[in-house]
Amino acid sequence: MSGLCRRISAIIGCIVILLSTGATGVEAAATPAPSTPIQHFLFMMQGDRSFDNYFGVYPGADGIPSGVCQEFVVGRPDSGCVQPFLIDQASAASVIAGPNLINRQWNNGAMNRFVAAFHTQGRDGTVAMGHYDADMLPFYWSVAQNYVLFDRFFASTRLGESANRNYWVAAGPAPGPAGDQAAGFDQTTIFDRLQDAGVSWKFYVQDYQPDKNYRAAPITDPTTQPVRVPLLKQDRFIDNPELSSHIVDLDQYYTDLAAGTLPAVSYIASSSASERSARSLPTGQNLARNLLTQLMLSRFWESSAFLLSYDGSGGWFDHVAPPQVDENGYGLRVPALLVSPYAPQGVVNQTVLDSTSALKFIEDNWSLPPLTARDTAATSIAGALDFRTTPRAARLLPVRPVEAEPLVGATGAVYLTYGSAAGVIGLMLILAAVLPWTRRGLTLLYRGRHRWDRIGAPSP
Amino acid sequence: MRSPTSPGQAQIDIRESPAGRHARPATSGLSTGRALLRRLSPLAVPVLSLAAVLGLAAFFRFWQLDAVGFNSDEAVYTGTAASIAGDPAMVPIFPIFRAHPVLFQMLLSLFLGDGVSDWTARALPAAIGVATVALTYLLGRRLYGHRAGLIGALILAVMTYHVVVTRQVLLDGLMTLCATGVLYCIVRYSETIALRWLLAAGAMMGATILSKETSIVLAGGLYAYFALTPAVRLKFRHLLLAGVTTIVVVLAFPLALTLAGRASTGQNYLLWQLFRRSNHPLDFYLAVVPAAVGYLVLAAAIGGLIWLRTENTWRERLLICWMLVPVAFFTVWPVKGYQYLLPIAPVLAVLAGRMISRLGTTPHFVNRPRRGSVTRIVAAAVVVASLLVPTVQEIQPSGRTTFLAGTGGVPGGREAGLWLRDNVPAGAQLLTIGPSMANILQFYGLHRSLALSVSPNPQSRNPSYTPVTNPDLAVRSGQIQYLVWDTYTAARTPFFAGKLTELADRYHGVQVFPKPSGIGAAGSEQSPAVVIYQVRAP
Numbered sequence: 002m003s004g005l006c007r008r009i010s011a012i013i014g015c016i017v018i019l020l021s022t023g024a025t026g027v028e029a030a031a032t033p034a035p036s037t038p039i040q041h042f043l044f045m046m047q048g049d050r051s052f053d054n055y056f057g058v059y060p061g062a063d064g065i066p067s068g069v070c071q072e073f074v075v076g077r078p079d080s081g082c083v084q085p086f087l088i089d090q091a092s093a094a095s096v097i098a099g100p101n102l103i104n105r106q107w108n109n110g111a112m113n114r115f116v117a118a119f120h121t122q123g124r125d126g127t128v129a130m131g132h133y134d135a136d137m138l139p140f141y142w143s144v145a146q147n148y149v150l151f152d153r154f155f156a157s158t159r160l161g162e163s164a165n166r167n168y169w170v171a172a173g174p175a176p177g178p179a180g181d182q183a184a185g186f187d188q189t190t191i192f193d194r195l196q197d198a199g200v201s202w203k204f205y206v207q208d209y210q211p212d213k214n215y216r217a218a219p220i221t222d223p224t225t226q227p228v229r230v231p232l233l234k235q236d237r238f239i240d241n242p243e244l245s246s247h248i249v250d251l252d253q254y255y256t257d258l259a260a261g262t263l264p265a266v267s268y269i270a271s272s273s274a275s276e277r278s279a280r281s282l283p284t285g286q287n288l289a290r291n292l293l294t295q296l297m298l299s300r301f302w303e304s305s306a307f308l309l310s311y312d313g314s315g316g317w318f319d320h321v322a323p324p325q326v327d328e329n330g331y332g333l334r335v336p337a338l339l340v341s342p343y344a345p346q347g348v349v350n351q352t353v354l355d356s357t358s359a360l361k362f363i364e365d366n367w368s369l370p371p372l373t374a375r376d377t378a379a380t381s382i383a384g385a386l387d388f389r390t391t392p393r394a395a396r397l398l399p400v401r402p403v404e405a406e407p408l409v410g411a412t413g414a415v416y417l418t419y420g421s422a423a424g425v426i427g428l429m430l431i432l433a434a435v436l437p438w439t440r441r442g443l444t445l446l447y448r449g450r451h452r453w454d455r456i457g458a459p460s461p
Numbered sequence: 462m463r464s465p466t467s468p469g470q471a472q473i474d475i476r477e478s479p480a481g482r483h484a485r486p487a488t489s490g491l492s493t494g495r496a497l498l499r500r501l502s503p504l505a506v507p508v509l510s511l512a513a514v515l516g517l518a519a520f521f522r523f524w525q526l527d528a529v530g531f532n533s534d535e536a537v538y539t540g541t542a543a544s545i546a547g548d549p550a551m552v553p554i555f556p557i558f559r560a561h562p563v564l565f566q567m568l569l570s571l572f573l574g575d576g577v578s579d580w581t582a583r584a585l586p587a588a589i590g591v592a593t594v595a596l597t598y599l600l601g602r603r604l605y606g607h608r609a610g611l612i613g614a615l616i617l618a619v620m621t622y623h624v625v626v627t628r629q630v631l632l633d634g635l636m637t638l639c640a641t642g643v644l645y646c647i648v649r650y651s652e653t654i655a656l657r658w659l660l661a662a663g664a665m666m667g668a669t670i671l672s673k674e675t676s677i678v679l680a681g682g683l684y685a686y687f688a689l690t691p692a693v694r695l696k697f698r699h700l701l702l703a704g705v706t707t708i709v710v711v712l713a714f715p716l717a718l719t720l721a722g723r724a725s726t727g728q729n730y731l732l733w734q735l736f737r738r739s740n741h742p743l744d745f746y747l748a749v750v751p752a753a754v755g756y757l758v759l760a761a762a763i764g765g766l767i768w769l770r771t772e773n774t775w776r777e778r779l780l781i782c783w784m785l786v787p788v789a790f791f792t793v794w795p796v797k798g799y800q801y802l803l804p805i806a807p808v809l810a811v812l813a814g815r816m817i818s819r820l821g822t823t824p825h826f827v828n829r830p831r832r833g834s835v836t837r838i839v840a841a842a843v844v845v846a847s848l849l850v851p852t853v854q855e856i857q858p859s860g861r862t863t864f865l866a867g868t869g870g871v872p873g874g875r876e877a878g879l880w881l882r883d884n885v886p887a888g889a890q891l892l893t894i895g896p897s898m899a900n901i902l903q904f905y906g907l908h909r910s911l912a913l914s915v916s917p918n919p920q921s922r923n924p925s926y927t928p929v930t931n932p933d934l935a936v937r938s939g940q941i942q943y944l945v946w947d948t949y950t951a952a953r954t955p956f957f958a959g960k961l962t963e964l965a966d967r968y969h970g971v972q973v974f975p976k977p978s979g980i981g982a983a984g985s986e987q988s989p990a991v992v993i994y995q996v997r998a999p
Binding site for chain 1: 544545547557558562563564567642646649655657658660661663664665667668671706709710711712713714716717718720721723885886887888889890937938939942969971995997998
């Protein structure tokens, strides 16, 4: 290469670098600053659990009331009833329930057909009354004890998992009469808003397969990728590289944390760890634990909030009748946990919320226009955070609570027994060392007195 | 009162022992004052010389005391003491009752009320070391006179073995002080057959056992001494009362466990100690201790016993029994530790002092007292000089990463632990290659640390340690967030070091300490002593 060519290529290189630097600078300048200290919001959606199923016996929460017994046939006490029971490892079971069954369970707010709805289908609905406790959900209960647990967080709709996932990203059901069955549609999502505003975002998907979109996978099965990732039902998120490049495998989450490239808004969809089945419950907890742990170990902890929730009640019992905000919503209560350095410790928040409350928070935080009437009217989850206090230092949660040794008794026992032993040792040594001196002193005293006796007392 | 001495020996005793001096008739009035002055002026030289020896002992024990961080045992004992003192950060990590009695830890806890520091923790055993030098002087003076006592104390003051161990937060320093106290009391009993001295010996024996339970072996030495020395008539009533005194003192150990509801802790540890595998070859002490106490010291002690064999009495028999029994026991006992034989160090020093103090007193020197003095001074100087070089080398802070357990602190452990304390969130857990580094990191880092090499078999592990039965699961389930590799343990257990490296590779290990900066890979010559990897589930 001649010297001239080398100079020209160097100049071009400099120009490219300058332009790219300038572009980045412009982009960075255009990114709206968040209105709260939360610069990174993460929302993980799991599947099919009701609040009472996970936290029905959690102290301080609006859990399962006493005396509940769901009849096999409503209005016929003689048909028998099922009381809530604790699910242990041996009785681990799963419930499969579509929107129709959940609507029957809801029964216009009577909340009295959780077993009967199964019974009318010829299925044993007993398992729907099962619930977990701290032994089976040690990590989630530990999160609740250390951060915020919502006990009025509802599924957005009773139309099923697919529709709820759509509410998750777009504050409404998929357009068209099919509702949750729709695919290949065009609907504005929160990610469009973020993209337009220049706010960074990513959709992390466990075991992500880019080719598994609505065109290649059935959307009736809630476990398929297009259902779990509703963006994959829209053509532009499939075909437009500018958008599709934001949908990445969950491994990228860890890479982003390590590289310092965590986006402002992150959505997380699990796959095998979705918690829909009893078998996936431990893996779901492990996944949530790993995600939170790595977040806490990263430099993003101080400016982040992590919301974990569920896309529907899945047929499990819940005793609270959901408020009616539209024809199909809310759905039944679902578990929801908020982890952030600004989350107060061990608070059970009773604000009525749903997944659009998270959208409301994103919109408020980054000054984005709302998507639908639902997120416009929703209450933001920001109320659960306390920005007046200094952010809490990260504290990884133990798999199981560690019981410390009772200190007072042990310390007292040590000082009492060893102190007594030291006393005995000291006494023996003093006796051994001082006794002859004492004798000698007494002897001298005795001799001295006799001498005074002989000489007589001195005159004054 | 019977004195079990030969006539010739008795003369020496009366002249040189304090008891002999105190046996003089008492004076009165002004003459008492003058006598006191007369008696004080000759005391000045011995007192000053002893003060100089103690100053030297203190210098070697306190100089650069915290230049290197704790080793595993030091971390555990200091952590336990801090727990006793009520340090909330240490209580969940270091339970008060682990294995040994906690007399030393209780004493240490009294100094940790305002917080834990390496220097404060090490200052106590260092002070105990200086006290042992003083007691060795008393013992030597009692047995062989001031000169022998002073030379013995000087030897112990600079003896590598004693200096190295008493610069560490270990139980053995206090055990040696108490054991030397036992010996002193037994000497006094042998001289007087007075019950009070045997009771004091019993109490000190109890203190020795409460310092470290393995010292119960020393009782065997006393048994051998009394059994082999008919001249010292041990009365059964005295023995019984002294035994009761020992038991009363030692009862503190099981009583504390029972009161705290931890009786099974001591039992488990005892069972493990009885059946654990050998950790060193049979000739371990033969290879290690002579160099640590000093070859010339050993030669002087043994040479003196041979050279002065015609003068040997119950004194030498007591000292020999006191040394031989623990040496024989720990040689045969499968579990060996560098510091286990420390109680014989003062005895060797006294015997060496005895020999050197007798140099220049042979008939050849009768008309040449100055030459005799010079001979003694030169001999003492040569012996002390032979100790000074290795002692100075041992207490110099160095970056070495392979050494014998118990011979000093572990380089790199403190720095890694403090990094953990400052940079890692509470609740994070670590996995190290072995439990030694785990203890160090727990102490400095205040994070729970597990060790890969801890056996899942309860019969093959220290009951204080928690095994990681499935390390993969521990990482995958999020129980472990950091893996720690260190050269010290890697050199001892290459198998588990390799396993840890495999885990780091498998679970996306990212080196977070020290910050990678072109340093060689772990295990290479340029690698740091400790490397911490952050790992995550796949």
